[in-house]
Amino acid sequence: MALLTIADKTFQSRLFLGTGKFGSADQMESAVLASAAEMVTVALKRVDLENETDSLLVHLQHPHIQLLPNTSGARNAKEAVLAAQLAREALETHWIKLEIHPDPKYLMPDPIETLNATEALAGLGFVVLPYVHADPVLCKRLEDVGTAAVMPLGSPIGSNKGLKTIDFLQIILEQSRVPVIIDAGIGSPSDAALAMEMGADAVLVNTAIAVAGNPVQMATAFKLAVEAGRIAFESRLANKVHYAVASSPLTGFLHE
């Protein structure tokens, strides 16, 4: 399996994990370890920066795990940039998952603010991974302003509905020059495998693991599915045949 490279870092695992929604910090830690994820998102708003024994951070102190703070809670570019700067200072990383959703109902990312914030943060030296709609033009515009990767959604966040945006994800994968991490809506290991078979560089999963009956075992299932999907992609899937082989060929005359 090829290594994943984002900005100047390489990763063996192509599964990113979110750390919200777990029933306890211990359970979250066990699931993260079982998933073998090396990139783990943390909501800045959940971290108590004044408390050195913040339970979230204490449970994520493993040498193979890189924290990816997110700006969840920001409603516009200005708030997101402030949050990113605070995260850089407090968590000592210039990597940021940019989330700007002014709509608290479906948590839909704001494309305009996200583009503006990406440009500003890239200018400030951040490695920016923006959460966006599966919008191919937006993804190219983000590339133009210096994004390190794009994180288009498969379906509404937390919905577990799978890859409802599949046709647009395919266009993004075809066109992108930066890594594409499919984020949001991945509800089952088969969704993750499908995303990887299509050529996604990585997937991010949270709800489907955190809320599963057995989160730790589900983390293992996702790990295996992501690996299987990636290996299948690298092995070049035999294409599905979309046409019938005609009994009366139209080009047969060429061979007569």
Place this chain on the structure above:
Amino acid sequence: MNSFSSLFDLYTWKDVEASIQRKSNRDVEVALATSHRSLEDFKALISPAAAPYLEHMAQLSHQLTKKRFGKTIQMFAPMYLSNECNNICTYCGFSFDNKIVRKTLTADEIVKEIGVIKRMGFNHILLVTGESNHLVNVDYFIRAINIIKPHFANIAIEVQPLEKHDYDLLKQSGIYSVLVYQETYHKERYKTYHLKGKKSNFYYRLETPDRIGRAGMHKIGLGVLLGLSDWRTDSFFCALHLDYLQKTYWQTKYSMSFPRIRPAEGVDLSDYGIEDKELVQLICAYRLFSEDVEISISTREPQSFRNNLIKLGTTSMSAGSKTNPGGYSVDERSLEQFEVGDERTPQQVASSIADVGYEAVWKDWDRVF
């Protein structure tokens, strides 16, 4: 449509009440089967016809809440800043005509209260007052907020209805959320409970969430004081209010509270009670109607009932609450607004939350936003 009033006036209490009573088993089954539920579905789910489906509703509510909020409960504590009040409200311990000792916390006293509440582990706080506009007004709130802000990640406020520009100021000074309960949406009966003072103006209160929404507040808390009128009809109007606000102020979050009237000094208990199983039905109906509305359960409810509500749709809980100004540190025996039903410490509540496989969350916001 400029405010909720114009929508509200299209409905009559009597028709809504009758229409809820007419809902059939079939209506309930349709409401349970669909994935996007309308206000008519909500009526069916709060109707008497839904009672036999309570377990089914509870299972759905549990699943939907878990999907959206995870296995977490946000913890918060109320801090009562003042029990001064110029309103006469027949059900409230702070009512102007109640002969109690009135108290408004000074800056030093607020600092003492902060110390105790922080040591309990809280990072989210709710500031509460009565309504006394000459003593406890926006200037007072801002002075209090400036003292409190450095110590808490998230500050909510539950005070008298204010003007839009006041909410602008509160938002600028760091308020995240404003709670204002209509108490009852029954216009005529509202007047019989709120005899005197600014609160007796039904429509001014009804339009308050619009003013909060226009100020761009992050969150608005709604609720009905259960026990003032028929809970089903009142809750329909509250859901109508929620639905209107969500569509109008779409960048704002909403929370719902379910205060049941509890004994307070000088207050008669009401004729419109709601039983435990009905309150569970109501909570589940809200979750089925709105997957994202936050559901808050206060210490008005007793320990065992609160423990059982953790998995049924609840997203936030107070704990260790004192409902009198200075109750944590200054004046432990002064008069409470209402009698607390759950006397456990915050840590005891958190361990009950852990016992059912959930995590008590102490911080889920940051001053940076």
